Amino acid sequence: MTENTKTSDFPILACNINNHRLVYLDNAATTQKPKCVIDAVSNFYLKHNANVHRGIHTLSEEATEMLEETRRKVASFIDAVVPEEVIFTSGATDSLNIAARLVEPKVQKNSVIVTTELEHHSNFVPWQELAKKTGAVLKVIPVLSVGSFDYQKTKEILLQKVDIFAITHVSNVTGEVIDVKSLVKIAKAKNPDCLVIVDGAQAVGHMPVNVQSLDCDFYAFSAHKMLGPTGVGVLWIKRDLWDKFNPVKFGGGMISEVSLSKSTWDVAPYKFEAGTPNIAGIVGLGAAVGYLNSIGIEKIYGEIRELTEYALEKLGKLGIKILGAEDTKKRLGVVSFNVPSIHAHDLASVLDSLGIAIRSGHHCAMPLHTALKIPASARASFYLYNTKKDIDELVKGIIKAKEMFRV
């Protein structure tokens, strides 16, 4: 993994930043796009642009087919039962907000909603707001002192009957991969009606994801964290639930019939997709899935794991504080840390001057940072085009920052 043949598929990686080769390690925020994705978006606007579903003319038929082809590709990529389980949204945040609004009628005063301290704000605030609105009880599972997931505590809470369980698949701060499948089993054994919503933003495209095997009810993710364009996301909704929920967005494309006194809805997935979708972006997502498939998700998963283990090993020797579980096998693609006496923002600025892009701040996970009693952390995150050489550059950069700050 010193050389990576995939790197040349990503035009932006040839850029120089501050007179250095770009070392892009901010993949948990967004991934770069391969040329085939950029071309797919551009090609759509150049040759196929039209609105979907309602048109009879040639371009509209083409655009519709391209969108539906992506739906089929995505469904197969996450092992959905049928393509109609895939709802296109504007991103994982949108998906999770829609999920929270869909389940709202099922939530009553004193219903129990459970989420965790590990969550990204997008899988935390919607549930906090839902609890506030409905009078439901929000239980937040605390992390263990190092920032790792507390299975014991979670199990105890799930055995007390939970109505809504919102959980991340992979933490965007610690990279910890959560054993969602076993938790779903516990939650549903206690309450078969428990609705489980999984935030898969850091998982899909990074590891094999099989929604049927997880047995969750909703699964949310973003295209842009798996090589696709921004502005596109997916909410997978289990087929059995389609008729149990009323749409939460109304307008074009989602109706069956509209009269002055009432309206009826189209079938899924359309009843959940009001308005013109980001068609070009969805086509780009289709190209991204095609690219990922051409490499193979198992291979990608193996490579990201290898990079993560290498990074944890190298960073572990620098005398810095790494957040999260010590077991490297439980972590995927994300490493957050603090260098003593250097604020994460300062570290990010020094690294940027060397062409190395990392993230600094709370990474939209304030409850986790509060639990760990730190205002911010630095985060390096890896994807399929990264190499061990990139991680060596990061290590060199951190050493340089320590010299500059005399720590």
Next chain:
Amino acid sequence: MDLYREEILDRYKNPQNIGDIKDATNKATVKNSICGDTLSAGIRISESGLVSEVKFKSIGCMVSTVSADVLADYAIGKNISEVKNIKEEEVLKLFGMDLTPSRRKCALLSLEVLKKAVE
């Protein structure tokens, strides 16, 4: 790199105006929503209405700490309306560095908390 040149780092390591004023006449705290850093200011305003002492307290980055430290010196001797009228550009000039837009927010956090304290 220019941002982390020696004199700035020295000031970061040995700030003059970081700490508490026990009997501050004005106090305020703000949070930088980008990074979660918190910056507090304590000010003493003399009977003649002039700022006589300013102390900041932060767990912030170098940019926010140093800019607060130099801003404190700059504010001393000014009256409340002069403090209210300190412009962002003045603070950036005091800091004397080219900052990217996101780091500019770090540098201007101290001005925000100072103005809040004299409101």
